[in-house]
Amino acid sequence: MRLFGFQIPMMTSLLVWIALWEIAGRAGWSFLIPPFSDILVALTQISSTPGFRDATVVTLRSFALGMVLAIAIGVPLGILMGRVRAADRLLGIWVNLFVSAPLTALVPVLMILFGFGEQTIVITVFLFAVWIIALDTRAGVLHVSPSLVEMGRSFGAGRLALYSKVIFWAVLPEILAGIRIGCIRGVKGVVIGQLLVSIIGYGALFELYSRNFLMEEFWALTILLFAFAILLSEAIAALERRVEYYAGVRS
């Protein structure tokens, strides 16, 4: 970006907003907005406590497990829906319903079913992420060039080889796009799940901080989660760019 003829580095706008936040905090307009520098201090303080470390481990573990489940089920589900019309008819309505449904409302039911522990969080992450992964994969499968499939068959590919050597790779760009959006939804899932269960992981910490008006700690945790979601999404986007070159030339 250029401003008044000067080259402005990329993250400048972020620095401007942080400066505004600092000023607002120092002005003492609201106890809800502590100065940004205080938040950074709080961040370094809480990150060295064992409670925080345990919460991080629990949160990351639930998130990772939920995502692995969502990918392991979402991708095959999407491929099935894309290839078999009967399966698409049968499952399409549910997948489309769940992808847009307010799943938060289901979390209390999950708590009854799976208890107030990690299991509920894992299922929540899974439910938040799996549908979009399935839908993106399905859309990708429907875009696979028919002649590429014919090519595989005519050169003697059996069913397994056709899926593992041709169709999977042809759909990879859409699968990655689905996983990226799925991860963002999964972060929401892990936070919402833990907030509602409120006795494990970051959910317990959020509960503790907000109940005691520890705004510095509250913001520190929030910023940490935001940063995690963005970095994860960017990492997958970088992976997507590596296969992008062929998404455009497939048609």
Next chain:
Amino acid sequence: MSVATAPVGALMPESAPEATVSVRGIGKTYEGGVEALRNIDLDFPTGALTALLGPSGCGKTTLLKIIAGLLEPSSGEVRINGRPVTGPGPERAFVFQDFALMPWATVLRNVGFGLELRGVHRHEREQRARLAIEEVGLAGFEDRYPHELSGGMRQRVGLARALAVDAEVLLMDEPFSAVDEQTRRKFQEDLLRLRQIERKTFLFVTHSIEEAVYVADRVVLLSRRPGRVTQVIEPQIDRSASPEDIRRDRHYLDTVEEIWRGLRQYVA
């Protein structure tokens, strides 16, 4: 000049067991009632290049895909060396109109893909792929990806892939229709050269009369949908002449004219 009945006598008798590919009573009606082909009887002699020529939508690609085993006929059967076709087989290789290359794989892997699917060991596979790449004039491009190549070069990759599996029958579905005119001419000349060194049975689908007459030993004319065989022409052209001479050859021009007269009734 061109004759409608097979004149080649001793080498290819009428009841030809020497025909590598024989098509009997093939008909194809698609779901929804569109009849693409009706009662096709054809023999494709071993070692010859036969062009299937007809107006667009006459079912010539459908016939080629039935022979490839990619489509099921509604009636009739295809035999390759006397054995009925039930699906794709290693004695046939297909060259696609849109190249059908895997964009995530290098030229080398694309060309060796048929061998990879047959479980040929990597070392041997790559060796044979390199030979095929050289044969189509793409040496030096082994590690490139399809999107880095021009349309003409991509089709050379498609051709090399079909050559690498060393099939007896090469099925080519309008292979040069997606490349520009200059490349197309070069391709046709290369195909003639390839025909002389490779003893394969070529089936070539095209909608270009000039192309069919230029490259083919036999031109099968199909009528508009439902496709039926209306005429089989054998252009007697001296292929040893230079490309320029062939394109100016009187037999060549006469045959093109004759086919055009036969086809023009289908053109609205």
